[in-house]
Amino acid sequence: MRCVWWTLAAGALLCLPGGAGLDNGLARTPPMGWLHWERFMCETDCGKNPSGCISEQLFMQMADMMVSNGWLKAGYRYLCIDDCWLATQRDENNRLQADPTRFPGGIKKLADYVHARGLLLGIYQDVGKATCAGYPGSQGFYELDAQTFADWGIDLLKFDGCNYGTLELLEDGYRRMSIALNRTGRNILYSCEWPLYARRLTKINYTEVAEYCNSWRNFDDIEDSWTSLKYVIDFTASLQGELVAAAGPGGWNDPDMLVIGNFGLSWDQEVTQMALWSIMAAPLLMSNDLRDINPRSKALLQDQEVIAINQDPLGVQGYRLLKVI
Known part of the structure; x- marks a missing residue:
């Protein structure tokens, strides 16, 4: 077993054995990549904000940056679309469709563009009737x-x-989508x-969650601030008895995005997030603007010694021993 001892203001951690995740052969180490949400949110007005709206152009530019600026080489493979990519209605065959103005080539064209550069494409949907931003959800169409x-x-x-209805519908929807994805025959x-979402209504059975999901969010969306980051760290530590045992190759606790390279964190706070996310065997999904990132933040995110801790094939999540006040 490879173990790490790290002492920061947040506390001291060490490695303990983890569990097994969804048996689809994916995510044997925590996924790494880029996700648009925290930095770009649901900006859909490309007339007023052409360089920052959720569009085909934004993701193609980020794909180019991931290749030319060393992100892919450092291990960041997934380029992920979050909410607000959709058209307001399904097509005549009830299939989802991208907003035709902002994604004129459709998602297939974007996937081909991303794949041609050696990257992988992620997308967003919702278990309920509508996404959190109000676009068509997957309930009834898994x-x-x-x-x-x-x-x-x-x-x-x-x-x-979001917008799931009852706890039974929520949990059934997550199970059904997992099974449906596997039945397509594509590695997703x-x-x-x-x-x-289920935590608000019931105690979480992490053994079951890990049977269906490759990673799972436990907390609210992270924001670009130390207050938000500290909340996630403390919440993770308060539940570590449940969380650490559930994680391992194939299934990971996801404390949400890396906000390194934005505006809200000091340098020491950026170092803290990178260190703790790596120790916690968390997915490393950046949300920042790769076209304009501080060189020091870029070097931190691409630090191969820190990434190696996160990508250890044993998949051991760090555990807080004590909190230094």
């Missing part, structure tokens, strides 16, 4: 949507949990938010 994603060449699905990493 099998159709899974096949649509496979047909487009999607490699990762982030599955949110499944990132679910089951514990985040």
